[in-house]
Amino acid sequence: MSEEPKPRRRQARGERRIAQLLQAAANVFCAYGYTATSTNAIAREASVSPGTLYQYFPNKEAIAIELGERLLTEMREAHGQAFTPANLALPLPEMLDVVVDPMIAFNCENPVFLALMHGSEVPGRIAEEHDALHANLLNSVRDVIAHFAPELSPEERARIADMTFAIFKGGLGLVLAAPEGAEREATIAELKTVLLRYLSPLVTVPH
Amino acid sequence: MSEEPKPRRRQARGERRIAQLLQAAANVFCAYGYTATSTNAIAREASVSPGTLYQYFPNKEAIAIELGERLLTEMREAHGQAFTPANLALPLPEMLDVVVDPMIAFNCENPVFLALMHGSEVPGRIAEEHDALHANLLNSVRDVIAHFAPELSPEERARIADMTFAIFKGGLGLVLAAPEGAEREATIAELKTVLLRYLSPLVTVPH
DNA sequence: AGAAAACGCGAGTGATCACTCGTGTTTGCC
DNA sequence: GGCAAACACGAGTGATCACTCGCGTTTTCT
Numbered sequence: 030m031s032e033e034p035k036p037r038r039r040q041a042r043g044e045r046r047i048a049q050l051l052q053a054a055a056n057v058f059c060a061y062g063y064t065a066t067s068t069n070a071i072a073r074e075a076s077v078s079p080g081t082l083y084q085y086f087p088n089k090e091a092i093a094i095e096l097g098e099r100l101l102t103e104m105r106e107a108h109g110q111a112f113t114p115a116n117l118a119l120p121l122p123e124m125l126d127v128v129v130d131p132m133i134a135f136n137c138e139n140p141v142f143l144a145l146m147h148g149s150e151v152p153g154r155i156a157e158e159h160d161a162l163h164a165n166l167l168n169s170v171r172d173v174i175a176h177f178a179p180e181l182s183p184e185e186r187a188r189i190a191d192m193t194f195a196i197f198k199g200g201l202g203l204v205l206a207a208p209e210g211a212e213r214e215a216t217i218a219e220l221k222t223v224l225l226r227y228l229s230p231l232v233t234v235p236h
Numbered sequence: 237m238s239e240e241p242k243p244r245r246r247q248a249r250g251e252r253r254i255a256q257l258l259q260a261a262a263n264v265f266c267a268y269g270y271t272a273t274s275t276n277a278i279a280r281e282a283s284v285s286p287g288t289l290y291q292y293f294p295n296k297e298a299i300a301i302e303l304g305e306r307l308l309t310e311m312r313e314a315h316g317q318a319f320t321p322a323n324l325a326l327p328l329p330e331m332l333d334v335v336v337d338p339m340i341a342f343n344c345e346n347p348v349f350l351a352l353m354h355g356s357e358v359p360g361r362i363a364e365e366h367d368a369l370h371a372n373l374l375n376s377v378r379d380v381i382a383h384f385a386p387e388l389s390p391e392e393r394a395r396i397a398d399m400t401f402a403i404f405k406g407g408l409g410l411v412l413a414a415p416e417g418a419e420r421e422a423t424i425a426e427l428k429t430v431l432l433r434y435l436s437p438l439v440t441v442p443h
Numbered sequence: 444a445g446a447a448a449a450c451g452c453g454a455g456t457g458a459t460c461a462c463t464c465g466t467g468t469t470t471g472c473c
Numbered sequence: 474g475g476c477a478a479a480c481a482c483g484a485g486t487g488a489t490c491a492c493t494c495g496c497g498t499t500t501t502c503t
Contacts, residue, residue, distance in 0.1 A: 040449060062357045064271040064483065068491060078452045083492065148355065150269045191410055192426050199406030203398055219399050226433045247470065247479060275461060285482045290462065 048083050051099070054092050055141040063093055064150045090152040093145065097155040097230055100142045101162055105133045109160075112169040117176055123220050124173070129197070133217055136185050136201055143205065170194055178231040189231070196223055237257070254292050257282050261299050262348040270300055271357045297359040298351060304362040307349045308369055314342045315369075319376040324383055328436055332382070332428050336404070340424055343408055350412065377401055385438040396438070403430055 053075035057066045060180035062176040068089050086092045111128045121128065134189045137164055145151055146159045174181070181189070207213040259284035264273045275296050279289045293299045318335045325335065343349055352358055353366045379398040381388070388396070407427035414420040 038449070038501095042450070046450080062271070062355070064269070065357055065488085080453065080494085081451050084450070085490095089491065106292065131482080148269070148357075150272055150355075150357070163502080188422060188426055192407065192423075192430060195406035195410045196403050196430060197406075198409075199402035199404075200399065202405075203402045215395060216399075219395055223399060223403060223430070225433050226437065227430050245471095245479070249480070253480080276457085286462080287464085287483065291480070294462095296461065343500050437469080 036165070043085065043190075046075075046077070047095075049084060050077065050085060050092070051096050054096055057091070058096070059144050062148060062150060063145065067127075068092075070096075079206065081188075092153050093152055096141070097145055097151075097158060098142040100139055100145070101158055103139070104135060104142065104162060105165075108130045108166060108169065112173070117173060121177065121232055122221075122225055125224055125228075128173075128222070129217070129221060132197070133201065133204055136205060137209075137213075140205060143201070163234075167191065167194060174228075174231070177228070178233050180233060181231070189228075193224065193228065196227065249262070250292065253284070253288065254302075255284075256264055256290060257284065258303050260284075262346075264347065265303070266348040266351050269355060269357060270359075275299075288323075293326045295382070298408065298439060300359055301361050304352055304358075305347070307352070307367055310346070311349065312372075314328070315373060315376065324380060328384065328439055329428075329432060330432055332435075335380075336424070336428060336431070339404070340411055343412060344420075346397065346415075347412055347442055350408070355388060374398065374401055381435075381438070384435070385411070385437060385440050387440060388438070396435075400431065400435065403434065 037114045048073065054066075054071045056068050057074050068082060069079050071092065072077070072079045075082070086095070095164075111131045116124060116127045145155060149156075150217075151159075167190050170193055171186050174189055176188050178186075184187075197220070200216070200223065203218065204213060207216045257278065261273075261278045264277050264281050268277075275289060275315050276286050278299065279286045282289070290301075295300070318338045323331060323334045352362060356363075356367075374394075377400055378393050380394055380399070381393050385393075404427070406429065407423070411420055411423045411427065414423045
């Protein structure tokens with residue numbers, strides 16, 4: 030039961046290669062999907078030989094795992110910053126702004142996140158972690174809804190949270206498809222309008 | 237320029253095999269996705285040898301094409317029945333019922349449709365046909381919105397139609413994920429609530 | 444400087460997959 | 474019944490892909 034069976038000494042060059050390989054993997058995963066992407070294609074995108082790739086990752090799945098874990102960590106940070114008690118106390122329209130904007134921004138900067146998390150073709154490990162994150166996000170949304178409409182039954186709250194999240198995911202796809210600039214901003218505004226119109230009739234607590 | 241280069245005489249048994257193979261393909265595509273599905277797996281699911289499969293389809297892509305075309309034809313029928321002038325003249329809540337219900341029903345009966353049309357891993361031919369269908373559906377939605385809110389600018393209408401469709405797709409995923417029965421019905425009702433609350437403030441024409 | 448270890452390479456290897464082919468069986472037609 | 478065509482089979486084939494290995498280069502440590 031040794032704690033560190035492989036205390037591999039890694040040089041700065043190695044860390045750079047890993048980042049470079051993960052960036053290349055993100056690009057090709059984004060373009061062709063996980064299954065259709067070959068490890069040689071990742072190496073080529075990174076301008077590196079296949080052998081070099083396998084110096085840093087034991088197999089193809091590990092690349093997606095590492096990429097997924099880094100993205101999930103970032104996502105959890107964005108999630109934590111978005112769903113703070115202070116933000117939750119805001120009136121509904123402002124609350125939507127401070128919760129939706131960071132989530133949108135994260136996905137705009139990391140389009141591979143959706144690509145990896147969405148497909149059912151991803152390795153099991155990521156799917157599990159994604160499910161956990163998904164459950165966490167849903168719980169946060171449930172809490173928000175409970176805060177604005179405490180008299181709803183848990184079943185109703187759960188259903189509304191599911192629907193709210195589904196709307197967000199659908200709108201997110203539109204936002205990512207829109208060209209950056211005014212059109213994207215308009216799409217984001219429209220998404221917030223949808224959420225506001227859906228949720229505001231539920232509010233029974235004055236702010 | 238002969239019109240029928242291969243007037244293959246097909247027996248009833250052959251037609252049955254084709255249907256059987258397409259059904260099997262639908263099952264495995266649905267479970268594992270197009271890319272991860274092997275032709276041998278399709279043949280096995282259909283209790284048939286690989287050679288038999290290739291008697292009816294020239295290659296793997298052709299299976300997805302044929303399946304996709306049959307589904308698209310059915311979908312177009314459902315679409316045509318849903319967006320009739322008579323239905324369009326209904327008040328908004330009833331209009332939502334008669335348009336949303338057939339679309340939901342089709343996707344519940346053919347879950348492989350979403351699986352094939354959604355992934356970017358599908359062969360190009362289906363993606364093209366799907367884009368065409370998508371554009372048609374969007375146009376129909378735009379017409380509906382123009383009917384209820386004629387004073388909106390075309391850009392606004394387009395954006396609202398895009399968002400409406402995105403909401404529907406997101407909600408559709410939830411509906412398919414819900415177990416059949418009361419829970420699914422409740423999810424469908426919730427989806428209609430979303431659409432109603434989003435669209436009703438736009439209505440400026442009395443019915 | 445010199446040794447050890449990390450880095451880097453790319454042809455090679457075994458497995459898997461889409462697809463074929465030679466052969467045997469069933470069906471439709473006279 | 475008998476013939477031709479459609480149907481059915483499954484081991485085999487070439488290509489592709491994930492992954493390896495032997496060897497040369499660069500970095501780090503003393």
